Amino acid sequence: MxxxxxxxxxxxxxxxxxxxxxxxxxxxxxxxxxxxxxxxxxTTNETSFFRDTTQIDCFRHVILPQVMKDREATRKIRIWSAGCSSGEEPFTLAIVVVEEFPALATWDVQILATDLSEQALENGRRGVYGPYALRHVPPAYLKKYFTGSDGQYTIGPMLRKMVKFSPLNLVDSVRMRAIRDMDVVFCRNVLIYFDQETRKKIITHFYDALRDQGMFVIGFSESLNGINRLFRPAPWNKTIFYYKVGNSVAARSVPSVMRGLRGMDGQPIDQAAPNSGRLQSFTSSVASHVGPVGESVLSGRSWESRGES
Ligand SMILES: C[S@@+](CC[C@H](N)C(=O)[O-])C[C@H]1O[C@@H](n2cnc3c(N)ncnc32)[C@H](O)[C@@H]1O
Structure with a gap:
């Protein structure tokens, strides 16, 4: 190929x-x-709206409610779609935000959408999609968030305002270090293109880019196996997302999003202290998703200060 x-x-x-x-x-x-x-x-830019719906449902039902709770004071939410291709993933997240949580209309919600391919980003900025990209979009959403008919649909202004496209190579450590304080990172179906060493480096940058207890979503068939154990896995409805365990005591507590969730062994994992046997047995039960440490503390400017379009 x-x-x-x-x-x-x-x-x-x-x-x-x-x-x-x-x-x-x-x-x-x-x-x-x-x-x-x-x-x-x-680059392979295969993507579509509402790809791997279980993960999108997880964002809708678990991740976003938790982030809203955590960010109640500042009313500011930052989401990053890394390897966003032509925008279907970040626009899907924007639809969920607007659709499920109208209260967020008064919040400052921004979705950073980055990719290596300038062509893919240009298509995202244009925001015109055909039937293949839109095949999983419910008709009601199509009517509400797009204009056009049959062949070509254009994304509406409300969603456009939320998504900022910017070129970024994930192996560019200098630029990766400039991204900070993210609430959620989606990096789905991108890490498969890298060798293990590079993956470790990129995952460490994502770890640093997230705030404590920020959430991390990788592709349905991907795992953090052998890459980074600072992320804790959280199972939801046959999918797994990860959250960042920070250094402070508060940052090491189990987020309330975990309440009611059960580990692969069927045991509730919510009341367990991070290093207790219960949580360890939970994490080892999903051991195929967790591996040795990759750790760093880096600093830099936030992506907002870069004036990206
Ligand atoms: C298969 S698409 C995944 C799109 C979307 N995340 C999804 O799951 O539907 C992979 C994307 O990763 C991007 N990509 C590949 N290598 C990259 C790199 N080094 N830095 C940033 N993006 C990269 C490609 O350009 C492509 O758009």
């Missing part, structure tokens, strides 16, 4: 061999714009 996709770039740049192309990328004055083309060409 990589070879056939790269061949397109060889043709476009009049390079005869992969080595020629490699040298072009390293030394040609037009390398910056070619790198952008290369990223557009090799």
């Amino acid at each position: 990589l070879e056939s996709r790269l061949s397109l770039r060889l043709t476009a740049t009049h390079c005869r061999t992969f080595e020629d192309y490699y040298n072009f990328l390293r030394f040609d004055p037009g390398r910056e714009s070619e790198l952008r083309e290369l990223f557009n060409c090799v």
